[in-house]
Amino acid sequence: MSIVDDLAEVQIQAAIERGELDDLPGAGRPLVLDDDRHVPEGLRAAYRLLKNAGYLPPELELRGEIRTTEQLLRQAEAVEDETRLATRLNHLMARLSATRGHDVDLRTEPLYYDKIRSRLAPSD
Numbered sequence: 001m002s003i004v005d006d007l008a009e010v011q012i013q014a015a016i017e018r019g020e021l022d023d024l025p026g027a028g029r030p031l032v033l034d035d036d037r038h039v040p041e042g043l044r045a046a047y048r049l050l051k052n053a054g055y056l057p058p059e060l061e062l063r064g065e066i067r068t069t070e071q072l073l074r075q076a077e078a079v080e081d082e083t084r085l086a087t088r089l090n091h092l093m094a095r096l097s098a099t100r101g102h103d104v105d106l107r108t109e110p111l112y113y114d115k116i117r118s119r120l121a122p123s124d
Contacts, residue, residue: 034048034051069088073085073086
């Protein structure tokens with residue numbers, strides 16, 4: 001089990017013991033889950049936690065920058081702007097390619113780990 005799984009399990013057990021999960025709306029009905037087939041299985045829980053906490057994984061932020069740059073490039077009128085935006089697009093694409101070389105481990109990303117842990121830590 002990963003650290004995220006362990007933290008989640010502690011929170012779930014504490015909520016069960018306090019009775020907070022009794023009589024929830026939708027009890028007994030299937031869950032409506034996000035379509036995360038494109039996310040590697042090992043990253044799905046982490047991505048879902050980041051999304052629910054209001055954060056985008058760095059790769060998705062980078063993809064957003066790429067899309068914005070592509071739109072600006074399509075609308076560019078001056079040659080200088082096209083050159084600058086094409087250079088930026090190439091740089092962003094290279095960064096995206098570099099990020100795909102390894103799995104993300106939130107335990108090695110202190111910013112995300114601390115924010116997730118603080119949100120999941122039992123409240124006294």
